[in-house]
Amino acid sequence: MNIKQILAEKVSAAMVAAGLPEDTNPAVSLSNRPQFGDYQANGVMGAAKKLKTNPRELATKVVNSLDLEGIADKVELAGPGFINIHLSQTWLAAQLNTVADDNHIGVAQRAKPTTVVVDYSAPNLAKEMHVGHLRSTIIGDAVVRALEFRGDKVIRQNHMGDWGTQFGMLIAHLSDKLADNEVAETALADLENFYREAKIRFDEEEGFADRARADVVKLQSGDAQCAKLWQQFIDISITHSEEIYNKLNVSLKRSDIMGESAYNDDLSTVIDELMASEIAVEDQGAKVVFIDEMANKDGEPSVFIVQKSGGGFLYATTDLSACRYRSGKLKADRIIIFTDARQALHFKQVEIVARKAGFLPEHVGYDHCPFGMMMGNDGKPFKTRTGGTIKLAELLDEAVVRASDLIKEKNPEINTDDLADIAKKVGIGAVKFADLSKNRTSDYIFNWKTMLSFEGATAPYLQYAYSRIQSIFTKAGTTQFSENIQVIEPQEKALALKLLQLEDVIDAVISECTPNLLCNYLYELASLYMSFYEACPILKEGISDEVKASRLALCHLIAKTLKQGLDILGIEVMDRM
RNA sequence: GGACGCGUAGCUCAGCUGGAUAGAGUACCUGGCUACGAACCAGGCGGUCGCAGGUUCGACUCCUGCCGCGUCCGCCA
Numbered sequence A: 001m002n003i004k005q006i007l008a009e010k011v012s013a014a015m016v017a018a019g020l021p022e023d024t025n026p027a028v029s030l031s032n033r034p035q036f037g038d039y040q041a042n043g044v045m046g047a048a049k050k051l052k053t054n055p056r057e058l059a060t061k062v063v064n065s066l067d068l069e070g071i072a073d074k075v076e077l078a079g080p081g082f083i084n085i086h087l088s089q090t091w092l093a094a095q096l097n098t099v100a101d102d103n104h105i106g107v108a109q110r111a112k113p114t115t116v117v118v119d120y121s122a123p124n125l126a127k128e129m130h131v132g133h134l135r136s137t138i139i140g141d142a143v144v145r146a147l148e149f150r151g152d153k154v155i156r157q158n159h160m161g162d163w164g165t166q167f168g169m170l171i172a173h174l175s176d177k178l179a180d181n182e183v184a185e186t187a188l189a190d191l192e193n194f195y196r197e198a199k200i201r202f203d204e205e206e207g208f209a210d211r212a213r214a215d216v217v218k219l220q221s222g223d224a225q226c227a228k229l230w231q232q233f234i235d236i237s238i239t240h241s242e243e244i245y246n247k248l249n250v251s252l253k254r255s256d257i258m259g260e261s262a263y264n265d266d267l268s269t270v271i272d273e274l275m276a277s278e279i280a281v282e283d284q285g286a287k288v289v290f291i292d293e294m295a296n297k298d299g300e301p302s303v304f305i306v307q308k309s310g311g312g313f314l315y316a317t318t319d320l321s322a323c324r325y326r327s328g329k330l331k332a333d334r335i336i337i338f339t340d341a342r343q344a345l346h347f348k349q350v351e352i353v354a355r356k357a358g359f360l361p362e363h364v365g366y367d368h369c370p371f372g373m374m375m376g377n378d379g380k381p382f383k384t385r386t387g388g389t390i391k392l393a394e395l396l397d398e399a400v401v402r403a404s405d406l407i408k409e410k411n412p413e414i415n416t417d418d419l420a421d422i423a424k425k426v427g428i429g430a431v432k433f434a435d436l437s438k439n440r441t442s443d444y445i446f447n448w449k450t451m452l453s454f455e456g457a458t459a460p461y462l463q464y465a466y467s468r469i470q471s472i473f474t475k476a477g478t479t480q481f482s483e484n485i486q487v488i489e490p491q492e493k494a495l496a497l498k499l500l501q502l503e504d505v506i507d508a509v510i511s512e513c514t515p516n517l518l519c520n521y522l523y524e525l526a527s528l529y530m531s532f533y534e535a536c537p538i539l540k541e542g543i544s545d546e547v548k549a550s551r552l553a554l555c556h557l558i559a560k561t562l563k564q565g566l567d568i569l570g571i572e573v574m575d576r577m
Numbered sequence B: 001g002g003a004c005g006c007g008u009a010g011c012u013c014a015g016c017u018g019g020a021u022a023g024a025g026u027a028c029c030u031g032g033c034u035a036c037g038a039a040c041c042a043g044g045c046g047g048u049c050g051c052a053g054g055u056u057c058g059a060c061u062c063c064u065g066c067c068g069c070g071u072c073c074g075c076c077a
Helices: A003-017 A043-051 A055-065 A089-100 A131-150 A166-179 A191-204 A208-220 A224-248 A260-276 A315-329 A341-357 A392-410 A416-436 A459-476 A490-499 A502-512 A516-535 A545-568
Strands: A028-030 A039-041 A072-078 A082-087 A115-119 A153-157 A281-283 A286-291 A302-307 A334-340 A365-371
Touching (some): A003 A039, A089 A545, A115 A131, A131 A224, A131 A365, A131 A416, A131 A545, A153 A315, A166 A208, A208 A224, A224 A392, A260 A302, A260 A315, A315 A334, A334 A341, A392 A416, A459 A545, A490 A516, A502 A516, A502 A545, A516 A545
Parallel strands (some): A115 A153, A115 A334, A334 A365
Antiparallel strands (some): A028 A039, A281 A286, A286 A302
């Protein structure tokens, strides 16, 4: 169900009938003012420009051929050639009733599902996740769920940072701790501390750095003792990540992990192939690809190192290997990678090289979706007062505590179990929504206050709208809903239009990888509901049974849409709050 | 030096393939609860869309130049 698409097809047909080429864009969009109708088609003006004809006359022809019988009440021609479409409220009501009855609330299921590999979260297992890791994890998860809701096949890939030089230092330190009879779980309870201790020893303790470097080599060449220590470290660190995922209601599972280490055995093959095809060449002892496609003005190609002069591999090698694996083994039609914007150049290079080398066939989409860094209130890279970072776990716990305080204040009677459950959903929801509702690829400012706000355009606002609806159902004692929604009041019409835009929004989220569009949509839906709630009483005196049944059914559809939309964002709803 | 991203209300941010009078939240100011839940609603205040040109019926959106901020650019990831 996509009104815009239906109208676009109709307008296109009319354009062809009026003598315009078939590929003319009808440019149908929502009208931004009530007097301009519900939707408008602006394509005629652009087409008239190309043909050098009078736009107004052309638009008249298009309008005359435009068949919106049953769909629109009125089609008006305005200004230089705007076509304003006023939809029929009867038609809208009919669509609503169809959608209300549909398992996917009007979002059509993909006829031919595509296989989409989504690479997100990818924490560095050497350290604990901090607030900066929030974005990749929850944006990626929202896009994943949107894809699945539309009917695509998603393969999650958690490209965890579990390999590389820093692990030599960490396993050397762990080895000493275990020798002192410490238990691994205890020693690694605080990863930040553990990392700091190891780093200090690496920098200051005589002989330790050499041991660390030797351990890396041993690890990467398959030494059993080092592998065992590494595995212990990784297991515990993954458990830390899983705790965060659980708190965040993120769908990543242990089986989704495909860490850097998993590509280790393929790296030399990747290099061999690149060398054999002469895509990579040796330069200053290292193996590099000179990328002419990204040359600067002086014609100097961009340089991409795929193997260090000492023979070591880099993340470039790993990411090329990942391309090969994902398109070859996983049969991806599209690969989406969420990382911060600093890696934009890197992934551009990876794509060019991977395509040249045939690791990434032409038909496979490759989208690197970057996002900006988290900044402090001063606009500089985010740090705490002591210069560290805020642990993600701390932020989430704080959010739950604040939510709990607020709920107790608003509802002193609440029992402890309900309080804990609701506080969790509200607090975590608020943090996620604050982040997900931003679309910035540029940097953004971290702010406790807005992050933990429960008023205005926030998750609790949406959850509150949902709870209010449930409250009405409880009061009405209804579990069955009429299939006869009527669209009469302006608030009802506004809601109808909004409810029927879900598919359009989901598609935009999927194609642009921008969950903030869904956040905006849900906020607008909830906001329209709040206005409806004030203006259109349901259970009050003097409301006819027919109107009551219609409005209850409308509420039911709104609740379903809110719940489903929030579910895609990984935010939970509750009947009471 | 080169490349990429960003500059919109006091603050935090939306603004879809160029469309009609640039929108929310927050802050501040007015109103609205013996209640279908005020975590709300109705209204007000607040803008030279960084600056200057260009393209055209029309530019926050596209192009050029400049200013400011951020990031990246041969052996970290």
